[in-house]
């Protein structure tokens with residue numbers, strides 16, 4: 251944060267300055283737009299309002315220049331050529347376009363798709379739609395630590411596989427998939443490798459050449475950029491072709507028509523430029539904060555379990571099950587903290603997190619989990635306050651929990667025949 | 672989700688948290704729900720010779736509405752006969768706590784818990 255001026259700090263959302271508001275610990279859900287990003291965006295809402303596709307006058311040229319700089323900034327953080335980056339409305343659109351677009355284009359030659367059970371809903375749902383159209387989809391399981399089994403991937407990808415989609419970093423448990431190894435397997439089998447890097451960009455080093463990535467989805471609002479903008483990297487050599495979903499004026503090399511939102515493109519570009527420059531230092535700072543938080547919690551509370559691998563994990567994420575304390579009940583107690591829960595009660599589906607279930611976490615344990623996300627504007631003071639708050643509430647709720655009593659009496663809770671309702 | 676003031680009050684200051692001796696002949700214990708569903712309620716009543724509930728305690732694993740429903744029902748049943756306590760309907764709990772539709776099951780669980788506690792007491796008495 252050293253690069254931020256006092257004035258820029260004042261421009262942070264009030265909730266990040268005002269300590270009466272809950273402490274924001276949900277950086278995997280979204281991130282506040284960095285004030286430096288916002289500053290770069292503002293002129294493109296007012297004076298520099300031109301349509302970047304207007305070729306006949308200054309207003310258009312000025313906007314186009316800004317968009318092209320942004321495209322270079324996005325390309326730079328992933329080691330791509332700017333010509334390979336197309337702007338979209340976000341990672342949801344990028345994922346849809348990558349998977350459906352490639353599947354449709356190559357359907358006469360290859361009609362098999364490989365993905366993973368812990369992918370984001372927008373990937374899984376795109377695959378479900380393709381299945382309904384007659385494509386064959388394999389959903390790879392994950393190991394207990396959340397990572398895929400490379401041998402299984404190698405066996406699964408065939409010369410009928412058009413695209414393999416594996417996310418870089420998981421949004422719930424923060425684990426990092428072995429992208430380079432996956433890329434090598436895909437290249438060897440002649441399948442395109444798509445990776446949803448919404449949670450990975452700016453958090454881990456990414457290089458599309460080294461990792462043999464053919465398509466990559468990027469989201470603005472996960473990396474301190476604005477909401478409503480994202481990008482899709484589409485390799486040019488060897489060329490990846492796809493059927494566009496949005497038809498129109500042929501912008502973005504025909505893959506995504508529609509007038510580009512200059513301020514949002516500029517914001518995404520600046521967010522990437524800042525992330526590229528500061529990732530090393532930021533990761534180091536976050537790792538220290540995350541370790542401080544995790545060590546305090548496990549040091550003072552028994553029966554807490556980390557979900558997902560600790561080593562292959564971004565520093566900004568913790569996902570912890572607090573056994574015998576229901577997640578939504580806990581969230582209510584820690585209302586001064588903005589976190590999210592893997593408990594069923596907080597999701598629309600009334601199912602506990604499918605990601606945790608895929609790791610083999612028991613349903614009852616999934617109900618007790620919290621996802622804690624820290625990021626650029628999290629302070630040590632906030633971490634300490636959060637730790638105290640969590641420990642206090644977990645202890646209070648355990649005193650109220652019949653399951654905690656049973657555990658202390660040595661009763662195995664899974665041995666009881668519960669009447670499921 | 673926005674909780675009603677009454678839910679928050681019971682959640683923050685739960686009444687009658689605790690346990691009674693489950694081996695005492697005058698104590699009935701109800702344990703309902705399932706960890707896999709995200710809520711478990713243990714409700715205990717201590718019944719006097721003349722069938723009046725003298726004391727009630729609960730422990731609950733669940734969301735704020737589940738905790739509030741169990742806290743509320745322990746308040747309500749104290750001083751009542753077991754017949755009166757057994758006739759409490761989940762709809763009364765849901766109404767008192769202004770539970771939203773997705774939380775109605777918490778009130779159902781509280782009704783089940785008191786019924787289970789009464790039935791346990793009766794079984795013990797009969798035995």
Ligand SMILES: Cc1ncc(COP(=O)(O)O)c(C=O)c1O
Nearest residue numbers: 340341342370421446448449469
């Ligand atoms: C891994 C992952 N993929 C995709 C998305 C969707 O991104 P967007 O909000 O940009 O559409 C998200 C965010 O929710 C995410 O975490």
